[in-house]
Amino acid sequence: MNRQEMETHNHISVLLHEALAGLNIRPEGIYVDGTFGRGGHSRQILSQLGSQGRLIVFDKDPQAIEVAKAWAAEDQRIQVVHAGFASLTAVLDELGIDKIDGALFDLGISSPQIDEAGRGFSFRFDAPLDMRMDTTTGQSAALWLATASEDEIHEVIKNYGEERFSRAIARAIVQQRAQAPIATTRQLANLVAQVVHSRERGQDPATRTFQAIRIFINRELEEIAAVLPQALARLSVRGRLAVIAFHSLEDRIVKRFMQKYSKPEPLPRWAVVKEADRAVPPLNLIGKAQKPSLAEIKMNPRARSAVLRVAERSHGSWNG
Numbered sequence: 503m504n505r506q507e508m509e510t511h512n513h514i515s516v517l518l519h520e521a522l523a524g525l526n527i528r529p530e531g532i533y534v535d536g537t538f539g540r541g542g543h544s545r546q547i548l549s550q551l552g553s554q555g556r557l558i559v560f561d562k563d564p565q566a567i568e569v570a571k572a573w574a575a576e577d578q579r580i581q582v583v584h585a586g587f588a589s590l591t592a593v594l595d596e597l598g599i600d601k602i603d604g605a606l607f608d609l610g611i612s613s614p615q616i617d618e619a620g621r622g623f624s625f626r627f628d629a630p631l632d633m634r635m636d637t638t639t640g641q642s643a644a645l646w647l648a649t650a651s652e653d654e655i656h657e658v659i660k661n662y663g664e665e666r667f668s669r670a671i672a673r674a675i676v677q678q679r680a681q682a683p684i685a686t687t688r689q690l691a692n693l694v695a696q697v698v699h700s701r702e703r704g705q706d707p708a709t710r711t712f713q714a715i716r717i718f719i720n721r722e723l724e725e726i727a728a729v730l731p732q733a734l735a736r737l738s739v740r741g742r743l744a745v746i747a748f749h750s751l752e753d754r755i756v757k758r759f760m761q762k763y764s765k766p767e768p769l770p771r772w773a774v775v776k777e778a779d780r781a782v783p784p785l786n787l788i789g790k791a792q793k794p795s796l797a798e799i800k801m802n803p804r805a806r807s808a809v810l811r812v813a814e815r816s817h818g819s820w821n822g
């Protein structure tokens with residue numbers, strides 16, 4: 503795929519205006535877009551940044567990075583990082599940046615990743631079972647399924663797919679691979695369909711299994727859990743953290759994190775600390791969790807499960 507095809511292989515940004523309002527951009531500030539994708543959110547951030555503003559963009563995906571690099575060649579405010587966003591602290595240290603004014607994480611995968619058959623994310627196409635966001639490193643889903651134990655496969659499908667039939671699916675995978683490797687999306691989808699007999703309306707039998715394997719292969723939940731405290735530690739006072747999650751496993755991590763750091767530590771009943779002496783939590787929640795409007799969902803059904811949460815750094819004396 504050439505760059506023009508990559509740019510036009512489009513992604514409709516979710517909760518775009520809400521996320522930008524949440525970031526409350528300071529024109530000369532330093533911002534992080536942890537999930538560049540095709541740059542929908544980045545474009546809006548840049549449009550609000552002045553000439554001294556900076557935007558550091560991350561993506562694991564080589565195609566997303568190619569698009570970002572083309573932008574950076576024409577706009578010196580942009581710095582491109584091909585890495586997982588959990589390397590935030592290390593990257594900021596390397597760039598000599600102490601504080602940032604905001605960070606956005608629009609989690610999960612992009613439409614180009616789902617819609618390009620060869621990436622192996624979707625059971626709608628028959629393709630090699632890859633599922634890596636970063637195709638330059640790590641093991642593909644096919645390789646993992648060829649080597650993992652039945653228990654390991656079961657745990658992943660149960661925990662990351664919340665799949666009732668996880669044990670039966672894991673057993674079927676292990677039995678099948680003894681005959682021939684499970685190398686394609688179609689093979690896996692057919693195998694799962696043989697084992698999953700009942701399904702929620704409108705959901706393919708393979709939906710939960712594919713989601714689970716994708717989350718595992720890309721260490722998605724570990725990356726989120728790792729980056730949130732890093733972002734908080736680096737936010738300047740009144741700096742904003744905005745996260746868009748697409749399923750309850752992601753959102754739970756974000757919600758718990760923001761709640762934990764926006765509430766005062768509970769005191770034991772016998773504590774002799776006065777209310778005024780209690781440590782002030784480092785985050786303030788900004789508004790409630792926001793979901794896309796019906797109009798947005800109608801225009802972009804992939805937005806339907808999105809949830810945006812925004813928090814603001816309240817003071818400077820917290821370093822993790």
Ligand SMILES: C[S@@+](CC[C@H](N)C(=O)[O-])C[C@H]1O[C@@H](n2cnc3c(N)ncnc32)[C@H](O)[C@@H]1O
Nearest residue numbers: 515537539540541542543561562563586587725
């Ligand atoms: C939902 S898309 C972002 C779309 C983007 N906001 C836009 O408007 O074009 C998520 C992107 O983040 C990337 N990504 C997901 N998790 C990542 C992580 N832990 N580190 C770096 N990139 C990640 C994916 O490769 C994908 O390109």
